[in-house]
Amino acid sequence: MKRVFRLEKIFIAQYLKQTMEYKADFFVGVFGVLLNQGLNLVFLKIIFSQIPKLDGWSLQQIIFIYGFALIPKGLDHLFFDNLWAVGQRLVRKGEFDKYLTRPVNPLFHVLVETFQVDAFGELLVGVILLVMTTGTVHWTWVKLLLFILSIPFVTSIYTSLKIGTSAMAFWMKKSGAISYLFYMFNDFARYPVSIFNNVVRWIISFIIPFAFTAFYPASYFLTDKNIVFNLGGLVVISIVLLFISISIWNKGISAYESAGS
Amino acid sequence: MSSYLRRYRPFIVAGIEEATVYRSNFIIYLLGNTLGAFVTYFLWKAVFTSSANSSLNGFTFPEMVLYIFLSFFTGVLTSSDSSTSVGDEVKDGSIAMRILKPINFAANYFYEEIGNKIINLGLLMLPFFGGIVAYQILGQNAPAVNWINILLYFISAIIAYLINFYFNLCFSFTAFFFRNLWGSNLLKNALVVFMSGTLVPLAFFPAVLQNIFKFLPFSSLLYTPVMMYLGKYSPKMIVSMLFLQIFWLVFFIVLSKIIWYFAIKHLSIQGG
Amino acid sequence: MAMIEVSHLQKNFKKTTKAPGLIGAFQSLIHPQYQTFEAVKDLSFEVPQGEILGFIGANGAGKSTTIKMLTGILAPTSGFCRINGKIPQEDRKNYVKDIGVVFGQRTQLWWDLPLQETYSVLKEIYDVPEKEFHKRMDFLNEILDLNEFITSPVRTLSLGQRMRADIAASLLHNPKVLFLDEPTIGLDVSVKDNIRKAIAQINHEEKTTIVLTTHDLDDIELLCNRIFMIDRGSEVFDGTIKELKGQFGRIREVEFELVDSNDGAKLDYSTLPVPVEIRQTGNTVVAKFDDSLVSVPNILKLTLAQVEVKDISVKDADIEEIVRQIFRKEAQEHEQLS
């Protein structure tokens, strides 16, 4: 375990050095994320200019859900973004070879290799939104603790989905599209599930459980209801998902074909 | 003309072949985009349910449904990413392989993309467009099918595609400044999605913004064709909107030539 | 026990087959067709510790695929390999601690960072102790001349510098087995020379077992004790260079230095039952012949009887010539079959 942190530290340091070689990139990345999130908020504002409440939820509450969603998403983006490269490039071009010839777990190696500073944009917006809407929640110490504890589990859902879908590349050569498809489901997660029809609701709750990355846990903090389902479900689902995705990944590695050279 | 086509045919074929090699990939991408459309659909459905009015900013719910799915269809129809690598290729010198051939540099990418599009649209046309028309015929209170509007839509959408192609070509030269194409693309896409009306019809914006957005090139990329389909423009408006589109098309063609001229000069000085 | 033990190793790839052009593209869109392709067929061999094995074969023969199986990157379709007592695919993490790998066409260096940063990351990955690391870097610096570019970002290195850096990276953790896939590809003569010397020195000083694939037959001649040749995935030859020459090396050359260059015209081998090819440049005459049909002493006797000679050298069969011959023969057989 000590070695894990040591390697993580070293890789982050290396990655930061790399990033500093291209300073303009850092700013365009962070600014891109900020703008993207900002425009999403304008979109919410426009929608709420037409109606007082969306299916019973106020703008403040929706923004809280939104802000909550951004924190784990940003963390996953910050630490584990290299998984995209597995699905897009590393496997198809045979660059994945490198990870297999090193005495480190390949998944771990892939995960720690990048440190995507763009994600600070998401984290920043997330924190700002949460602070802005913190009044909508009746905070207690227990709730605050649960709030903090839920973040790693949510992050793990994001990361697991990325691990599982990018591992498909071991069979398909290129699986960026699948990861993308999964990510599109992510958009559902930011709104109250009650606005969707049953099929969609079921999918985002149990198949591609993005509803647990934002709406369910956030709705517990907002309404104090259904802790067992909203938070207990989160824990169960994130553990199951991590387990499934790691076994897909391990199967994938033995199916890896490299690339002709 | 036929010799012209013969010269570019290989590029079209290459585009088609590439599209088929990763066929599962683009079917999945399409599914992803469709999902996005459904999120928007459910959201607006909830908005219309929560609202006391039956029409918002001139859009009835059935019109909004058409708007959502048409804007996604138009997005796919007019999408253009073949040229996004031009800037990169110029920067690292690999463009040399392309400009050695005695053909227009943009045509290289253009025809490859046409090949790609043939496959894309072949797959997409029936389910999507058929679905839209079916909704118009069967849906309650849905606007009736109007063939003239459909024709206008396709004319406008094709111009929109061309604008998008040259716009992305120009944009690709930002590769000279950034290596992080993910970041700069995110930046561009966020702006385009917003100002082209993909996320929300421009009619929902405050009047000041609406007027600004109307004359920026982005509304020509999506809002204009979709509004033509919905029959929201008077004949006079239709003509002026088409002219505006053509203006932007010419603008980006000229701009791309200018940028190209300087980029190539840079290339020959730097030696690639 | 042998350091490397390979038994009936086989690798099949599934390939999509597609008719050319548009029609083919559409066909494969609707109904893709697959075909099994045997990239490596039933290879068996052993390599004792400290040997340098030269793995040769034409492009696409299956060399890289074999190396990838030996290094644990690819899982064999059937058969197995055991190296340093371990099966790479089963005990991967432990196994790779003791091997070094270089793929000449790829790099494992961090592209945007100064070279020495790569080494300090690798030091952590391989858990090399600080003291050991410095000693090792000094040694690698000395044999591969890294000092002149160790502070430059990797993307600015020339191909030759990059290759030296990559080889050093693969040696940092003092591996027992080193796999080099085309380590001299695209390099100029002096860099090749430097790299060969380094490989020989590593092998000599540390008894490192080395498997080396190459197109460059000088590499083989200067470095390898033993050659393993494959073609279209199958073994065609396994043995020492001497055996290769003995088995296939019938063409020999004898070089004479004449006292008087005009004597060249006097030379006449028509009394021999086989043709002898003569080449003259200045005072030097080279006679080329098949030594299974006429012996070297015979040629010498005949020559000395006809002209006055200052110096004689008998050249071994050129390995390049032999390999060319084998491939030509193979190609002919192949043509006849199909």
Ligand SMILES: Nc1ncnc2c1ncn2[C@@H]1O[C@H](COP(=O)(O)OP(=O)(O)O)[C@@H](O)[C@H]1O
């Ligand atoms: N990942 C792969 N998928 C499919 N075919 C491959 C793959 N890797 C190699 N091949 C095929 O296997 C054969 C042997 O390739 P390789 O081992 O790279 O040859 P060499 O290194 O001897 O030039 C080639 O015909 C190549 O096309």
Ligand SMILES: [Mg+2]
């Ligand atoms: Mg090879």
